[in-house]
Amino acid sequence: MPVTNPAPLGLFGFATTTWLLSMINAGLFPGTSVPMVLAMAIAFGGTAQFAAGLMEVRNGNTFGFVAFCSYGAFWWSFALFVELFAKGVPGDFVGWYLFVWGVFTFAMWIASFALNRAVFLIFLALWITFVLLAFGIWLGAPALTHAGGYTGLLTALFAAYLAAADVINATHGRTILPVGAKAA
Template sequence: MSNEQVQVRFSNPAPLGLAGFALTTWLLSMINAGWFNGDSMGMVLAVAMAYGGTAQIIAGIMELPRNNTFGATAFVSYGAFWWSFALFVLFLHDKVPAAFVGWYLFAWGVFTFYMWIGSLAAARALQLIFLALWITFFLLAAAEWTGIGALHAAGGYVGLLTAILAFYLSAAEIINEAHKRVVLPTGVPGTTR
């Protein structure tokens, strides 16, 4: 029997979680921005349950043995957001007042705001994702409270930006790891990445 320690290296689940978040956010934001109408929501709901919801929750659980509290909290929470959104649209949409939907979105904005503060110690790309996301939630909440369509569209466009940023960071983590060098910079503090 050897006294050598076996070092276990867990794979990085962040690209999976980011991609699930990005794709689902992109699809919903196209509707919010007014590019498509509610007839397209069925595809959003399918992706919300399968990729945005389930894949993100799996990514969050995979963050636990890596001792990444931030990643686990973010991915499980936003995975649960997508599941709650899908269940709401499927079963409760016409039974909940718009003002209460505004509070739902506002509460997610508050959560996202403090996650953004936590992200300030991480890569610049991640900081930008959370910055754009809390702005998206607050714009959409304000749209529900006021009924102003321009706020809803603005939330859609900022959501599209959020999705692009999340796709970028997912791609950067995959491509940089595959090439064993920085191909797509992420702005990691204290490094040239």
């Protein structure tokens, strides 16, 4: 019996939620748009992505398990923070939150060297996104936050492409959208 690939579910959950938040970070939409991001973060970015991570266990995919469960938890924590705990938290500590996720993402990027080029690009762009957003907060530099937003949009595009490639290629039984050879 074939086992379903949960990666496209997790990737689409990540891509769509990252896209929405990154539009705000890039300055394309006002902060009043955050409630829509939070709804997406809980339902698709968090829950669907976490479920995809749990399904990666049966495939023996440690990378997929750790990535999808971790970033699913990131979206839950982001939504919880904004809705319940943000009041009174110093801005520079929010920078540390983003930086810590950047450090985690850097480790995942190193691990992605053994995977295809598309995964490698997702984690490279995401690592840069977190670092730009953290420094944007620490330095009070909206230009860095906007750059982080645009890098987040690029990250979301890479993730959406890989998700689409996984679904389209599997459905057609052949490579229609290439994902590139291993990065390393």
